[in-house]
Amino acid sequence: MTSVLRNFWPGASSSKNDDHDDEYSVEYSFAVEYSGPPLSHEIPQVVPVDVRRIPTAAVAANAVIIRNLAIPVLQPIGRKSDKSGNNSSIERKLSTGSRVGESVRDRGVYSSKLESFSEKEGVLEGRSVDAHNVFGESSSSSGTMGFSDGRDDSNQLSGSSDCEEMEEENKANVSNDDLSETTTCNSIEELEEECEAEASGAASRAPVVTFRDLSLTDSASEESDQDEAAMSPERPGLVEDVKGLCHRCCRKERFADREVCIVCNAKYCSRCVLRAMGSMPEGRKCNPCIGHRIHEPKRGTLGKSSRMMKKMLTRDAVKKIMSAELSCPVNQLPPHLIYVNDKPLSIEELVTLQSCSNPPKKLRPGRYWYDKVSGFWGKEGEPPCQIISPLLQTGYQIRRDVSNGATNVLINGREITNRELWLLWAAGIRYEGEPHFWISADGSCKLEGMNNVIAKLWEKKQAKMLCMALSLPLPSSRANPAGEDSVRERENVAMRIERSMMYKLLLVGCDQSGTSTIFKQAKILYNVPFSEDEKQNIKNMIQRNLYRYISILLEGREHFREEDAMDLRRRRADKPGPSVVKEESDHVDEKNAYSFSRNLENFSSWLQQITMTGNLEAIFPAATREYSPLVEELWKDKAFQAIYKRRNELPMLPRVANYFLDRAVEISRMDYEPSELDILYADGVTSSNGVASMEFSLPKSSQDGYMETLDHNEPPLSCELIRVHANSLGVNCKWLEMFEDSDLVLFCISLTEYAEYHEDINGTRSNKLLETKRLFERIITHPTLADKQFLLILNKFDLLDEMIYETPLSQCEWFQDFNPVMSKHPHNPNSNNNPSLAQRASHYVGVKFKRLFYSLTGRKLFVVQATGLEADSVDKALRYGKEILKWEDERHTVSMNQDSSESFDPSSSAYTS
Numbered sequence: 001m002t003s004v005l006r007n008f009w010p011g012a013s014s015s016k017n018d019d020h021d022d023e024y025s026v027e028y029s030f031a032v033e034y035s036g037p038p039l040s041h042e043i044p045q046v047v048p049v050d051v052r053r054i055p056t057a058a059v060a061a062n063a064v065i066i067r068n069l070a071i072p073v074l075q076p077i078g079r080k081s082d083k084s085g086n087n088s089s090i091e092r093k094l095s096t097g098s099r100v101g102e103s104v105r106d107r108g109v110y111s112s113k114l115e116s117f118s119e120k121e122g123v124l125e126g127r128s129v130d131a132h133n134v135f136g137e138s139s140s141s142s143g144t145m146g147f148s149d150g151r152d153d154s155n156q157l158s159g160s161s162d163c164e165e166m167e168e169e170n171k172a173n174v175s176n177d178d179l180s181e182t183t184t185c186n187s188i189e190e191l192e193e194e195c196e197a198e199a200s201g202a203a204s205r206a207p208v209v210t211f212r213d214l215s216l217t218d219s220a221s222e223e224s225d226q227d228e229a230a231m232s233p234e235r236p237g238l239v240e241d242v243k244g245l246c247h248r249c250c251r252k253e254r255f256a257d258r259e260v261c262i263v264c265n266a267k268y269c270s271r272c273v274l275r276a277m278g279s280m281p282e283g284r285k286c287n288p289c290i291g292h293r294i295h296e297p298k299r300g301t302l303g304k305s306s307r308m309m310k311k312m313l314t315r316d317a318v319k320k321i322m323s324a325e326l327s328c329p330v331n332q333l334p335p336h337l338i339y340v341n342d343k344p345l346s347i348e349e350l351v352t353l354q355s356c357s358n359p360p361k362k363l364r365p366g367r368y369w370y371d372k373v374s375g376f377w378g379k380e381g382e383p384p385c386q387i388i389s390p391l392l393q394t395g396y397q398i399r400r401d402v403s404n405g406a407t408n409v410l411i412n413g414r415e416i417t418n419r420e421l422w423l424l425w426a427a428g429i430r431y432e433g434e435p436h437f438w439i440s441a442d443g444s445c446k447l448e449g450m451n452n453v454i455a456k457l458w459e460k461k462q463a464k465m466l467c468m469a470l471s472l473p474l475p476s477s478r479a480n481p482a483g484e485d486s487v488r489e490r491e492n493v494a495m496r497i498e499r500s501m502m503y504k505l506l507l508v509g510c511d512q513s514g515t516s517t518i519f520k521q522a523k524i525l526y527n528v529p530f531s532e533d534e535k536q537n538i539k540n541m542i543q544r545n546l547y548r549y550i551s552i553l554l555e556g557r558e559h560f561r562e563e564d565a566m567d568l569r570r571r572r573a574d575k576p577g578p579s580v581v582k583e584e585s586d587h588v589d590e591k592n593a594y595s596f597s598r599n600l601e602n603f604s605s606w607l608q609q610i611t612m613t614g615n616l617e618a619i620f621p622a623a624t625r626e627y628s629p630l631v632e633e634l635w636k637d638k639a640f641q642a643i644y645k646r647r648n649e650l651p652m653l654p655r656v657a658n659y660f661l662d663r664a665v666e667i668s669r670m671d672y673e674p675s676e677l678d679i680l681y682a683d684g685v686t687s688s689n690g691v692a693s694m695e696f697s698l699p700k701s702s703q704d705g706y707m708e709t710l711d712h713n714e715p716p717l718s719c720e721l722i723r724v725h726a727n728s729l730g731v732n733c734k735w736l737e738m739f740e741d742s743d744l745v746l747f748c749i750s751l752t753e754y755a756e757y758h759e760d761i762n763g764t765r766s767n768k769l770l771e772t773k774r775l776f777e778r779i780i781t782h783p784t785l786a787d788k789q790f791l792l793i794l795n796k797f798d799l800l801d802e803m804i805y806e807t808p809l810s811q812c813e814w815f816q817d818f819n820p821v822m823s824k825h826p827h828n829p830n831s832n833n834n835p836s837l838a839q840r841a842s843h844y845v846g847v848k849f850k851r852l853f854y855s856l857t858g859r860k861l862f863v864v865q866a867t868g869l870e871a872d873s874v875d876k877a878l879r880y881g882k883e884i885l886k887w888e889d890e891r892h893t894v895s896m897n898q899d900s901s902e903s904f905d906p907s908s909s910a911y912t913s
């Protein structure tokens, strides 16, 4: 390993080398005396470099050295001080053609060009940073930043130059990279191979980039087109991606690691990567790509080393390569390729933008718009994607049509998009005509020319939820300049006082846990009407489900038919007869108990097909009118009834299907109106974004017996119940932040999950309960919910009661130590002394979760078991939640009075029934 390193990484080797004279060693050298046969052609001349004549730029003004921005760095040319005699490879190379002479001549060209450049333009001073000053300390040991090998110098020289003719020169000249490439060669054969390849043009290099001083662009914006041409030399094309293929040796290994060039995307195997990428002065680029801008989608990977790198190189080497990748000028975001409100950015503007308290995320070259007043930020032609710090001096005035809105409604001079219109609507902003709103960074909205705030954009939870659903940005708390936060705080307090009696319950659970059933149950229980919209959605869902259930039955029909046919064949084989009879029976076969009329047959295959292709949503409810008569015909059909009778044999058919199928004809009609029970049983996502909320008041009832101290004059408790689906909480549950004002989290699990499994695409089975456990852990440890009360709802108790005898709880590995000693006496449901197996099991599950909760939070988890489909059960669970909250309030007051509160602990009553 070290030998490889030494060969390819001069900096790394020198740092290990005791010989400190070596530190400035460079890889070019004088040629040895020629002793071969006389030459018939002219010998190329070597133009010597006068080191004293090489100009150095002055130190840049401090303001420019901000963060690691795209400041082109001028690298001085290294002094030749190679005493180690480590030139053998180059000498060998010389003997295959007089390359060194040409290379050194190149250097002569560079230096004189550079000189004339700095004299002529005089721009380097004050703009560029002297390499000595920035890297002065590290240059002695660094292979990339200082002056180490010849290649670095040449690249960075060209990288900091502005001169177009120079680029021409570069194209014409043989590249200096030949030189450093020799350092990676291990044998003469390989070296010769490479040289030959080059000579034949196989490895011809793309032109070296010229990197312009970026700060020049703002002073002369007319030049910007020209600039762009200069800034973005033709990039090497992207290499076609062939899975597992190494771009160099063309060996294919499907699962082997590959290192990818950040410019052309070529992938290399571990055998080839060092040969292909050399010393990586600009990070992971293959040699022809050095000096070229990175492939922008790769920007996110800059500086993130790969497994392969770490395996092959020392830590120090990897670190150096990664820091070069991040900091070398050509890899920086080119400010002039970022347009904000039609204006290409200057470097100062880019600095402003990136260093503000809430900068745009994932900034890439491209065209953006920015609403300075509100901080809205987006890609040109698109709705906003982020709210960044307001009032930054970036870009021109915003254009009305910049986000491609066609709503005739303006916000801060920009015609907004439809999605934003919905946002205004959700925020409670109503208007007539074609209004022009002014919305400031804190979301307060005024009509143009008026001074009163008509609404606050982010005040209503619906507005925030809508943003989530429509992928509109939400304000970041950092976006508000100091001072405004405290104003908001005060308003919040006022609002809180106003709604002080309102408790917020957050109901979360994994898919199929029954959160939606509990939510609907609560609506029915506490007389919160479903809106017309909700009803319509649920009706559509029920009708769609009906067709899905029917299609499952029809699939079952195929199965039943096959079974019958097999049966028949077996019976016929048992008693052989003349072939004529056989044919007859075949005929009968066709018309067995499950055959349909032609009409129904067609309908059947059509329905199965659209279900299979997932087009059900597209067709229903639109086609309801058309197909309703067919459902009726089907229902009346004898064959269909025969299938329906055997529906319990079809595992795919959900339980609730019976409830709806029994009334298939009624439900399929246009004028069907779902009853409350229908709504409750309807299965499926009821709101598009998985978030639903309702306000209700929990009436006081005489059964409220958990606390003796109940005040009979107290008003009903007003609550808000918010249901979110785990799926809509996003990666790492980041959307939980939106629910930071919840008072109680109701975490709902299904008690059937211990025996249910998920299968991922690789066919790996995972127990659903263990998945739920992971979600539980993530949620209870989420910082947003750090001091909230948690109530675990063990739902679907009815199902547990049915299945626990056949399917032991220990099927789930977490529950392996469930070992109940059961009484021999028959179970008496009214007795607490002799609980059923299901009760014991659910108690056990509750304790498991309590322990887990305690181990992670050091606090107490409340647990209640429930059956979502039963109104009483849900009522009881929610009232229990209320007790926890009131007990919590009580505890605060009691503890203020220095009193013990243990006797109020309602958790002991969790299993009293």
Ligand SMILES: Nc1nc2c(ncn2[C@@H]2O[C@H](COP(=O)(O)OP(=O)(O)OP(=O)(O)O)[C@@H](O)[C@H]2O)c(=O)[nH]1
Pocket: 509, 510, 511, 512, 513, 514, 515, 516, 517, 518, 654, 656, 680, 681, 682, 683, 684, 685, 686, 725, 795, 796, 797, 798, 799, 866, 867, 868, 869, 870
């Ligand atoms: N037997 C029984 N079934 C239940 C119970 N709770 C819910 N279900 C059924 O379980 C299925 C899943 O319940 P949902 O309420 O839809 O669960 P969810 O996945 O959290 O919510 P959605 O995303 O809206 O579907 C539905 O078919 C419910 O009818 C229960 O306590 N007992």
Ligand SMILES: [Ca+2]
Pocket: 511, 512, 516, 683, 684, 685
């Ligand atoms: Ca569901």
